[in-house]
Amino acid sequence: MERLDLIWQSLPLLWEGARVTVTLTICLLGVGLLLGVPVALGQVYGPRPLVILISGYERFFRAMPILVLLMVFFYGLAFLGVSLPAFGTAVLVFGLHSSAYQSQIFRGAIQAIKEGQLLAARALGMSRLQAIRYIVLPQALRLALPAWSNEYSGVLKDTSFVFAIGVTELTRQGWQIMQRTREVFLIFIAVALIYLVLTYLGTWLLELLERRFGIPGLAGQRREEHGRVV
Amino acid sequence: MSSKIVVRVEDLHKRYGNEEVLKGVSFILRQGEALAIIGPSGTGKSTLLRCINRLTEPDSGRIWLEDTEITGAKTDMNKIRQQIGFVFQDFNLFAHLTALDNVRLGLMKVKKLSKGEASERAMTELKRVGLAEKAKAYPAQLSGGQQQRVSIARALAMDPKLMLFDEPTSALDPELIGEVLQVMKALAGEGMTMVVVTHEMGFARSVCDEVIFMEQGVIVEQGPPEHIFLQPRQPRTQQFLGKIGELYGGTGS
Amino acid sequence: MSPKIGKWFVAVGMLALVVGLVSGIPQAQTPTFKVCSDIAWPPFEWVDAKGQFVGFDLDVMRIIALLKGYRVEIQNLGFDSIIPAVQAGQCDIGASGFTITDERKKIVDFSDPYWESNQAVLVHTASGLNIITAFKAGNIIGAQRGTTGADWVEQNVIKQGINVTLRLYETYPLAEQDLINRRIHAVVEDEPAAKVAVKASKGALKIAGVINTEELFGFLVQKGDPKRLLARINDGMKEMRRKGIWNNLVEAYFGVDVNLDRVAQCYGDLKGWLDKNQPEAYAENLAACMSGQAYKKP
Numbered sequence: 090m091e092r093l094d095l096i097w098q099s100l101p102l103l104w105e106g107a108r109v110t111v112t113l114t115i116c117l118l119g120v121g122l123l124l125g126v127p128v129a130l131g132q133v134y135g136p137r138p139l140v141i142l143i144s145g146y147e148r149f150f151r152a153m154p155i156l157v158l159l160m161v162f163f164y165g166l167a168f169l170g171v172s173l174p175a176f177g178t179a180v181l182v183f184g185l186h187s188s189a190y191q192s193q194i195f196r197g198a199i200q201a202i203k204e205g206q207l208l209a210a211r212a213l214g215m216s217r218l219q220a221i222r223y224i225v226l227p228q229a230l231r232l233a234l235p236a237w238s239n240e241y242s243g244v245l246k247d248t249s250f251v252f253a254i255g256v257t258e259l260t261r262q263g264w265q266i267m268q269r270t271r272e273v274f275l276i277f278i279a280v281a282l283i284y285l286v287l288t289y290l291g292t293w294l295l296e297l298l299e300r301r302f303g304i305p306g307l308a309g310q311r312r313e314e315h316g317r318v319v
Numbered sequence: 320m321s322s323k324i325v326v327r328v329e330d331l332h333k334r335y336g337n338e339e340v341l342k343g344v345s346f347i348l349r350q351g352e353a354l355a356i357i358g359p360s361g362t363g364k365s366t367l368l369r370c371i372n373r374l375t376e377p378d379s380g381r382i383w384l385e386d387t388e389i390t391g392a393k394t395d396m397n398k399i400r401q402q403i404g405f406v407f408q409d410f411n412l413f414a415h416l417t418a419l420d421n422v423r424l425g426l427m428k429v430k431k432l433s434k435g436e437a438s439e440r441a442m443t444e445l446k447r448v449g450l451a452e453k454a455k456a457y458p459a460q461l462s463g464g465q466q467q468r469v470s471i472a473r474a475l476a477m478d479p480k481l482m483l484f485d486e487p488t489s490a491l492d493p494e495l496i497g498e499v500l501q502v503m504k505a506l507a508g509e510g511m512t513m514v515v516v517t518h519e520m521g522f523a524r525s526v527c528d529e530v531i532f533m534e535q536g537v538i539v540e541q542g543p544p545e546h547i548f549l550q551p552r553q554p555r556t557q558q559f560l561g562k563i564g565e566l567y568g569g570t571g572s
Numbered sequence: 573m574s575p576k577i578g579k580w581f582v583a584v585g586m587l588a589l590v591v592g593l594v595s596g597i598p599q600a601q602t603p604t605f606k607v608c609s610d611i612a613w614p615p616f617e618w619v620d621a622k623g624q625f626v627g628f629d630l631d632v633m634r635i636i637a638l639l640k641g642y643r644v645e646i647q648n649l650g651f652d653s654i655i656p657a658v659q660a661g662q663c664d665i666g667a668s669g670f671t672i673t674d675e676r677k678k679i680v681d682f683s684d685p686y687w688e689s690n691q692a693v694l695v696h697t698a699s700g701l702n703i704i705t706a707f708k709a710g711n712i713i714g715a716q717r718g719t720t721g722a723d724w725v726e727q728n729v730i731k732q733g734i735n736v737t738l739r740l741y742e743t744y745p746l747a748e749q750d751l752i753n754r755r756i757h758a759v760v761e762d763e764p765a766a767k768v769a770v771k772a773s774k775g776a777l778k779i780a781g782v783i784n785t786e787e788l789f790g791f792l793v794q795k796g797d798p799k800r801l802l803a804r805i806n807d808g809m810k811e812m813r814r815k816g817i818w819n820n821l822v823e824a825y826f827g828v829d830v831n832l833d834r835v836a837q838c839y840g841d842l843k844g845w846l847d848k849n850q851p852e853a854y855a856e857n858l859a860a861c862m863s864g865q866a867y868k869k870p
Contacts, residue, residue, distance in 0.1 A: 102623050164653075164660040172662065205411035208374055209470070213425035213477060214401035223428055228415045255608070255649040255657075264743075265619040268612040269832075271772035273749040304415050306459020 092272065096279050099266045106262030107283050113179055113248050113258065114291075118191075118241060120184025125191030129229075130221060132192065133199045143192075150189035155250050158182045163254040179251045187244055194240065198232035199225055231302055238295040242288045259283060323350045323385070325481055325512045326371065331380035333366055340366050341377070342536035348481075348514065348529075353507040355523035355544070356516045358533035359559060364516040365408075367533070368485050371514070372396075372403045384480065401429055404474030404482040409490045410466040412458040418445060418469045419454040422476050430477065444472035448502050464495030468502055475506075482506065482513040489518065520563055524548050532556045604643040605801065607633045608663035610651035612743075614768050615825040616669040619648075620836040628825040629667045631858075632686065633791075635817060635851040636808030655680060658794055665801060666792040669762075671720060681797050683805045685788035691721045692766035694759040695780045696751055703781030706758040709735040714747035714759040716740070720787050721760035744769065752776050764826055771832070812851075820855035829863040838862055844870035 131143045150158075163178045173181070202225055210220035249260035257265075263280035267273055326348040333341040340363040348354050356364050369375035371382060373389060373396055382389040389399055412421050419441055426437035445451045448468035458466055467487055474482060484503065488496040500522050507513060507526050517523055523530055523544060530547040532540045532555075540553045551557045609629060611617045617627035625646050637644040644665075649657060654670075657663040658680055671689070672682045695701040707713065707729050715722035717740040725738050739756055741747040747759045748769045761769075763782055770777050793801045812818040824830065824838075838861035845854035848870055857867040 098621060102619070102621075105623065160653075160656070164656045164662060167657075167660040167662045202414075203411070205407060205409060206413055209405070209407060209411035209413070209473075212372060212374060212400055212403075212405035212407075213473070214397045214399075214429045215425070216397055219428055223424060224413055224415075228413075231415065252650050253653050255647050255653070257648055265612050267745050268743070269614060269618050269620065271745050271748060271769055273745055304459075305457045307414050307457075 092275055095270055095272060096275055099270075099276065099279070102262050102266060103259065103279060103283060106257060106259035107287065109256065110245065110248050110258040111287060113176070113183070113251065113256070114241070114245050116180040117183035117187055117244060117248070120180055121187030121191045121240075121244075124184065124188035126195050126226070126230075128188060128192035129195035129199055130225075132196050134217070134221065147189045147192050150186050153186070155183065155186055155247055156253055158186060159250060159254050175251075175255045178254060179248075179256050183244065183248065183251075187240065190240060190243075191237070194233050194236045195229055197236070198229040201232055202228050228307060231299075231304065231307055234295060234299045234302075235308075238292050238299075241291050241295060245287060245291065246284065324348070324383075325350050325352075325385060326514070327381075327383040328367075328371070329381045331367065331370055331382070332378045333363070333370060333375065334378055340536050341370070341380075343380070344533075344536070344538055345380075346531060346538065346541065348512060350512050351510040352512055352529060353527040354514045354529045354531065355527040356514065356531045356533055357518070357520065357523055357559075358531075358539075362534045363536045364533055365485050368405075368483050368514060368516050371481075371483060372400050372405055374405070397429070401425075401477050402480045404471075404477060404479035406467070406471055406474055406482065406484045406487050408486040410458075410463070410470045412466050412470055412473075414458050417455050417457055418450060418461065418472075421458070421469055422473045425473065425477050440476055441472070444476045445469070447475065448472045449498075462495060463491045464498045467491065467499045471499075471502055471506075480512065482511055484513065484515040484517070486516050486518065518563075520548070520560075532559065534559070604645050605637070605664040605799070606647050606662070607644045607665045607667050608647045608649045608654045608657055609666070609668040610654065611646075611648045613669055613765065614832055615764050615830075617667070618832075620839065621833070622836045622840060624836065624839055626835045626839045628687075628821060629669060629791075631821055631825075631855075632809070632812070633665065633667050634846055635812060635821075635855070636805055638846065638849055638851050639808045639811050640804040642804075655792070658792060661794060664793065664799060665805070669789050670792055671787045672790040676792070680792040680795055681802060682790035682792050683802055684809065685790050686809060687789035689720070689785070689787050689789060690763045691724055691760050691783045691785050692763040693780045693783065694748065694751060694761065694766050694769060694777050695757065696754055697776060697778045699754070699757065701757060701780060703783075706780055707734060707736055708757075711757040712737045712739055712755070714739050714741055714750055714756045716744055716747060716761060717742065719761065720785055721762070724783060724785055725760055748773070748777065767826075768832060815852055817851050817855040820859040823859040824855065824862045827859065827863055831862065831864065834862050834864070838867070841869050842867070 128143055128147060131139050135143065159179070159182050162173065162182045163175065166173060206224050207220050210224045215223070248258055251258055252261040259280060263276050267276045270276070324347050329345050331341050331344040332339070344367055356367065358364055366375055370377040371389070377390065380390065384399060384402060387399065388394065413424065416424060419438070422441035422444055423437045426432045426440055427434060432440065442451060442454065445454055448471055450465060450468055450472065453461060453465060461469065487503065488499050491499065496519070500519060503515070503522070504526050515523070515527065527544055530542065530544050531538050532547060534555055540547060540551060540556045547556065548560065551560060609617045611619050611625050611627070615627055616629045617625065620626050625648065630646060633644050633646070647663060649663070651668060654663060654666045654668055655676065658666045666680070670676070672685060693703050693706055695706055713725050713729070713736050715725055715738065722738065722740060729736055730738060744761050744765050747761070750756050751759050752773060758780065766779050770779060791805055793799070809818070838858055842854055842857050842861060845851070845857065853870070861867040
């Protein structure tokens with residue numbers, strides 16, 4: 090059929106878009122992780138002023154719509170003479186946004202670890218930092234994995250906003266093909282299927298990771314609501 | 320006896336809000352002695368124990384471990400704590416580590432032993448508590464008694480000068496208490512200096528060299544077990560032991 | 573020892589950070605101007621089947637750059653983002669079929685007009701509607717939000733007391749799809765876009781008529797034109813007209829026999845002429861190629 094042929098011919102472009110979507114998702118989750126874990130640790134163990142500061146950070150980035158953040162960082166900063174490249178800006182903005190959400194995932198995970206273990210570590214002569222590094226983090230990361238996997242499928246879809254600053258990802262590729270071919274239905278069915286595959290693939294890989302690092306008696310809870318722990 | 324003094328506690332005070340849980344506690348403990356602290360719940364026994372390695376910060380009073388003042392402002396507590404083994408009521412094993420790793424972690428990260436040395440030492444301690452074959456098991460795969468024995472091995476591995484036991488059998492099912500007490504008894508027999516907060520009167524009586532009866536933040540009576548259990552001088556001590564006797568059918572078991 | 577989950581996490585995180593930053597490192601400084609365009613509006617600009625950026629606006633931009641001795645980098649950007657980006661200096665030129673309006677003139681500067689656009693009225697072939705009956709009271713008219721077409725329906729139909737319903741869409745193809753599904757009676761949109769729609773619909777849609785709105789398209793730059801681009805653009809357009817390039821480009825993208833699907837091949841085959849700095853040859857052969865005639869590769 091001619092129309093299916095059109096999908097077939099569009100696959101390279103859609104694939105290119107999917108590649109951008111996945112790269113962006115991985116990068117932003119990485120940045121969100123690197124920022125989110127210290128933020129969570131600060132929130133749980135930090136001194137009061139730090140806790141207030143961090144809570145402000147977390148509230149701010151959770152309250153901001155992603156599109157507004159993108160605009161502020163990309164155009165606002167350029168207006169002030171700081172010109173960030175589009176993909177880098179996207180990674181930064183999504184990363185900051187995700188770090189606020191991830192910090193809540195990790196905070197929950199850290200608080201789920203019994204305090205006695207921390208005491209036991211201190212009683213052995215470990216410093217606070219050692220206790221956090223060897224006792225809290227390894228457990229918190231494991232406990233956080235299921236919720237983290239939901240964060241993945243959540244941000245994967247959010248990335249379609251980045252075309253606002255000129256990064257052409259999967260949804261935009263579909264949009265462009267639609268403009269050229271005037272084929273609305275089939276193109277977006279194809280796009281939807283690709284998102285579905287990406288979501289399943291990512292979740293599956295994270296489940297493998299969960300199993301690889303799984304420890305008897307230590308499992309996080311899967312949260313079913315749209316990837317976010319409130 | 321005139322052997323070396325390991326712990327000296329002087330006039331220890333601790334207050335939580337309005338409630339003063341320690342109202343000036345003092346005692347000394349010599350090398351090789353096993354001291355039992357008994358008394359009703361909520362009378363500051365556990366707080367006293369935690370003050371000794373400053374897991375709980377005392378409000379005032381002084382504590383020495385041998386010649387080092389623990390309560391000094393500039394004391395490196397991480398150094399001190401390495402020398403004091405602590406066994407918790409609910410074991411507090413590291414949930415993500417095997418029995419072997421639980422015992423090995425402090426050796427590697429605190430004592431900076433190589434992995435090989437640490438493993439060897441850890442296995443020795445696990446054998447000592449009779450759990451060599453459980454080295455690869457995670458805490459969730461062990462019974463409560465086994466977990467507590469691993470936690471004792473974890474503390475022993477650090478070569479402590481002093482062992483503190485905070486109600487080590489209170490969280491255990493009755494049939495699992497024996498295996499833990501046996502390990503502790505052997506330890507006392509080997510001459511380990513130890514303080515045991517316990518409700519196991521039989522253990523206090525047969526194993527310990529000295530018994531302190533505490534109530535409402537003060538030491539009511541102190542002496543050798545035969546004296547405390549058979550001829551208590553203070554009416555409060557008699558009352559308490561009498562109640563325990565009603566509960567368990569005798570002042571020993 | 574248990575698997576070291578922490579190390580894995582840190583490694584993945586660091587890798588992600590590095591990839592993110594490296595892919596974001598700006599290109600080395602070149603005497604290049606950034607042209608921003610929402611490359612989704614054939615035939616002015618669109619992404620062809622090979623993923624190439626093609627279209628009238630983009631060719632004009634490329635050729636002026638050749639004639640005036642600078643280079644352009646074309647940035648694909650959402651339509652609503654282009655003016656903010658030009659204002660912020662993230663884009664030097666906006667080239668995306670912008671209608672020159674007084675409102676926009678307050679915040680950006682425009683080149684001379686380069687295109688006069690009219691609105692076409694699209695109807696379903698089987699409906700039998702003509703340009704008069706299409707706007708019969710009770711009918712539903714589709715248009716893209718914020719376009720001259722929508723504005724025209726508002727001003728010249730609804731405000732004149734004719735009781736039609738105006739239904740707004742995010743983009744032309746969605747309105748056209750509803751027209752094909754016969755959920756609406758007509759669509760008012762840019763004439764060149766309407767031609768694309770008619771062709772793609774394989775006979776389902778036709779143009780019932782054209783309304784002369786005489787809106788003018790211009791290229792836009794930052795207010796005050798700090799990089800002095802407007803003179804170069806205006807001069808460049810004049811030069812293109814003088815050399816016959818302009819007519820050939822118009823022929824190539826808007827001609828009667830043109831098949832826009834050919835662009836993937838034509839542009840691919842002929843862009844070498846631009847690399848060789850021969851825009852005349854490019855435009856001439858492009859016009860031939862797009863209408864299916866013999867053409868000469870560089």
